[in-house]
Amino acid sequence: MIPISIIIILLSLTPRSNSHSFSSRFLDSILQDHAFRSIPPHRPKTGVIYDGTPPSNLTGVSISALRLRTGSLRRRGYNGYKQFIIPNGVIEHPFVERVILVYHNLGNWSDVYYPLPGFVYLSPVVGLLGYNAVDLTAKDLPELDLRWPEDPVLIKFESLNVLPSGSSPVCVFFDLFGGVAFDKVVNGSVCKSVSQGHFGLVVEDISPSPAPSPEMLPENPIAGAGGGGGRRGNNNNNKGWWVGGSVAGGVALVALVVVLVLWVRWCRGAKRIEKMTVAAERGDPLAVAAVGSADVPVAMGTRTKPVLESEYVT
Structure with a gap:
């Protein structure tokens, strides 16, 4: 359980991912444009x-x-802007003459744009952001830096989900830079803040992790006959790795055999060429045969038997 005695716990070790931070900031820009459209020009x-x-x-x-x-x-603040009670003493940067405070209530989109693993939302995420009011048609405006150094802004949450038995709600604060902080709850369902941002009530998720559904496990009657479902899943995974390794090993073996065959053929051809080269350099004499009373060189054999011209005469 999170100790309630700690006023604020910064989650510097578990920041939100950049993709979620980017999507929430893009949502702020879209909602700013649509909120400005509600003001009469x-x-x-x-x-x-x-x-x-x-x-x-x-x-x-x-x-x-x-x-x-x-x-x-x-000087006076503003009492009752939706769930927000805004005290006096605000400091804005940069200085502007008029400010537009844009209110967000994300409803069932809270988990989408502000996911918080390990926690369950008891309330929707609400936001309060300040903009320069000089141009009511402006889009993609940067937020002003609004802070209340004397008295904090109060956020009252009324419609809450059912609180799990044995759990204590805590306030969660999301700043404009992806940071997350927790704070204790005041009067059961009130949160406090000294700056603008998005807020919600959460509780730790104490529900047990769901067991893997049987449909997700591969069907293997042979493996299932030898043990339980968990062991069968491990055997199937090991079998998958074994089959993949066998296929890869077979492909590597075939490639090695092909390389060896090509190498042997190349060696044989090289030796044959070497023998012919040596024989040509030595000038080996042709075979000698006796023809009449003289010894003349003769070839070892021919493909075509010589034919005398007289044989063509009929």
Whole structure:
């Protein structure tokens, strides 16, 4: 269990993967654009919450936009922006005259964009991000750096999933740079933060790991007759490695035999050429046979028997 006495535990050893971090940041950009569209382009009201419409492929996500003067936000804060209670004393960087606070509620998309292995979400992930309000048609805006050094922002979670028996909920915080931190819960379902980001209530997943389904194991009646399912799976894996190694060994053996045969043929040809070269250099005499009273050289044999011209005369 995570010790609740620790205020914040940074998960520096288990950061989220770059792919998930990239996808969540891309989602922030898309939701910023759609939240800005909810604000009327002509004479937008300050201090009014405008509910936006998310993309059609993100059913279950809700977004809102709140336009405020930074001076007013710094002096009075804002009480009751959805789940957020925003205190006074905010510090923004860089300085802007007006700020738009964009609210996210990811609903059933929380696990998709903010996966947290080993934990189960009791609440949807909600977010609060600040942008410069100078241009209501701007897209891909960078977030302002909003911080509350005096009093933290409070996030009240009301609709929660059933808490597993013997488990204690904790707050989880996702910053804009892929970092993750845990904090203790206040008053049962309230989280605190001194900066903007995304928040949720989670609990450790204490459910046992599911056993492998029988359908996933290869069917092998012979191997199954000798032992249990787990051992049969190991035998099948070993058999697979053995078959693969046998095939690879057979291919290597055939290639070696072919190389040896070619090498032997090459050696024989080289020796034959060497013998012919030696014989030509020594000038071996032809065989001698007696013809009449004289010895004349003769060939050892011919393919065509010589024929006298008289034989062609009929």
